[in-house]
Amino acid sequence: MTKDPYAVLGVAKTATADEIKSAYRKLVKKLHPDLHPGDKKAADRFKEVASAYDIVGDADKRAKFDKGEIDEAGQERPQQRYYRDYADQGGARQYQSARGFSDFDQFSDLFGDFFAGGAGGQPRGQNVHYRLEIDFLTAATGGQQRITLPDGKQLGVTIPEGVTDGQTLRLKGLGQSGPANAPAGDALIEIHVRPHPLFERKGDDIVSELAIGLDEAILGGKVEAPTVSGRVMVAIPKGASSGQTLRLKGKGIKGKGAAAGDHLIRLKIVMPKMIDDELATFIQTWREKHAYDPRSL
Amino acid sequence: MIVSEQDLVIEIRDLSLPRLHKWIRLGWVKPERREGAAFFQEVDIARVRMLNDLEQALDFDDETVPLVLSLLDQIHGLRRELRNLAHAVEEQPDAVRDRIRTAYARLSET
Numbered sequence: 001m002t003k004d005p006y007a008v009l010g011v012a013k014t015a016t017a018d019e020i021k022s023a024y025r026k027l028v029k030k031l032h033p034d035l036h037p038g039d040k041k042a043a044d045r046f047k048e049v050a051s052a053y054d055i056v057g058d059a060d061k062r063a064k065f066d067k068g069e070i071d072e073a074g075q076e077r078p079q080q081r082y083y084r085d086y087a088d089q090g091g092a093r094q095y096q097s098a099r100g101f102s103d104f105d106q107f108s109d110l111f112g113d114f115f116a117g118g119a120g121g122q123p124r125g126q127n128v129h130y131r132l133e134i135d136f137l138t139a140a141t142g143g144q145q146r147i148t149l150p151d152g153k154q155l156g157v158t159i160p161e162g163v164t165d166g167q168t169l170r171l172k173g174l175g176q177s178g179p180a181n182a183p184a185g186d187a188l189i190e191i192h193v194r195p196h197p198l199f200e201r202k203g204d205d206i207v208s209e210l211a212i213g214l215d216e217a218i219l220g221g222k223v224e225a226p227t228v229s230g231r232v233m234v235a236i237p238k239g240a241s242s243g244q245t246l247r248l249k250g251k252g253i254k255g256k257g258a259a260a261g262d263h264l265i266r267l268k269i270v271m272p273k274m275i276d277d278e279l280a281t282f283i284q285t286w287r288e289k290h291a292y293d294p295r296s297l
Numbered sequence: 298m299i300v301s302e303q304d305l306v307i308e309i310r311d312l313s314l315p316r317l318h319k320w321i322r323l324g325w326v327k328p329e330r331r332e333g334a335a336f337f338q339e340v341d342i343a344r345v346r347m348l349n350d351l352e353q354a355l356d357f358d359d360e361t362v363p364l365v366l367s368l369l370d371q372i373h374g375l376r377r378e379l380r381n382l383a384h385a386v387e388e389q390p391d392a393v394r395d396r397i398r399t400a401y402a403r404l405s406e407t
Binding site for chain 1: 322324327329330331333339340343344346347350354355356365367369370371372373374376377380
């Protein structure tokens, strides 16, 4: 239900623009959902106030409203999601502050890392959370990456070999500086790995598809294939089929395990673009003597 | 939903690019950075809206905004921990919950 915008803001119809703005500001302070995180009703009441101010806070719209050209319902606002709706969830971790607990250090075994004190209860600077997107190959083989901090400073991050999507890297002492002589907090960097057009990761193994020609499938031979550590020559066995998998030992990802994963190559036979007469005639002759049923092999 | 700086400035009334840049520089908003460009997730967008309200609707100045922001971030941090703690208590057997309730009542009296 909509109400008279002047009544909602608690001002007279003759109020000046300044009076309206001042009334609005008082109500924002009292009702803004983000300033009242635990108040369930604040969002509804604030929506009314904001809709009312959308009309009478704007000279043009106010004039039209006074002349009856628009009504209060025309300014219904869609339900807005406020910061508080996200603020205490995992996605808002980079904004959450642990300072509210820094004097709770006697309970550190209960609250663990959340304390500014952390393990041992020493005061420390805050941990700072970042997200970093890296490409698939950097994640597979490791490397250096630069991250630009919100304040414009750059931070060098060493990406360890075999880092996984969603993993968090901890850079000790690169968070916020601590009080007085206390140590700085850590920078916690959540890694997001972009998918690769050719490679797919399964644990420490890499899976990719390799296209081979009809002749290569029949006669076998050496074919060059990409792996995360560069191109290698792969022996295609004589009479290879689509879907057949070749295992390149140790060419996968050196993850946490002692041995590196493998690279699995799934073969895919690709026919020539044009089936020329020579090939067709040959296969016709061949079929007469050697026909086989691939569905019963 | 992930949007760029330009989208955000169009989307939010009274928001300008220089002000958005200032907030990023001060660390009030922390968008994701990819190849030099900033990308905002829903939580970042909601935070930008809130900052815009603090500055535009409430006329808070550059000294007041960080103070309010810091208090809000602390409240949210505390609310999150309190909620987790309440859930942890909730999961306990009846006998344990009763003991916690008794201890809590005793602490609240003093």
